[in-house]
Amino acid sequence: MFVYEKKLQYPIKIKNTNPKMAKFIISQYGGPSGEAGAAMRYLSQRFSMPYEELKATLTDIGTEELAHLEMIGTIVYQLTRNMTPEQALAEGFSDYFVEHTAGIYLQDASGMPFTAATLNSKGDLFADLNEDLAAEGTTL
Numbered sequence: 001m002f003v004y005e006k007k008l009q010y011p012i013k014i015k016n017t018n019p020k021m022a023k024f025i026i027s028q029y030g031g032p033s034g035e036a037g038a039a040m041r042y043l044s045q046r047f048s049m050p051y052e053e054l055k056a057t058l059t060d061i062g063t064e065e066l067a068h069l070e071m072i073g074t075i076v077y078q079l080t081r082n083m084t085p086e087q088a089l090a091e092g093f094s095d096y097f098v099e100h101t102a103g104i105y106l107q108d109a110s111g112m113p114f115t116a117a118t119l120n121s122k123g124d125l126f127a128d129l130n131e132d133l134a135a136e137g138t139t140l
Contacts, residue, residue: 030106
């Protein structure tokens, strides 16, 4: 269990609408190496971790990734909250806009929805930690 403070770890105050940047950043939200995947990866792998200290560490990292998910979602929302349909079209965000307007949806920059198929949890200490390192190495 963890305690949730109802504030962002780092305050985010974006004033300018920028759908082009939002499209780029959305992969950090729901892409295969984004924050949703990272949280699920760590929180799933913790169950089969043979060492209590590592299990606790994976739990801590997984919950930290949830905080990152909240920050990235806030960034995407603030970049798109005042977006017009014309801006969405001009800046390459129209496909997302048609389906979600300014709602935050787990997908990557190309529009592929988040899927657990990109995650791995083998129950093997070395395989799982290598999976984590590989995924962390491909993020922004």
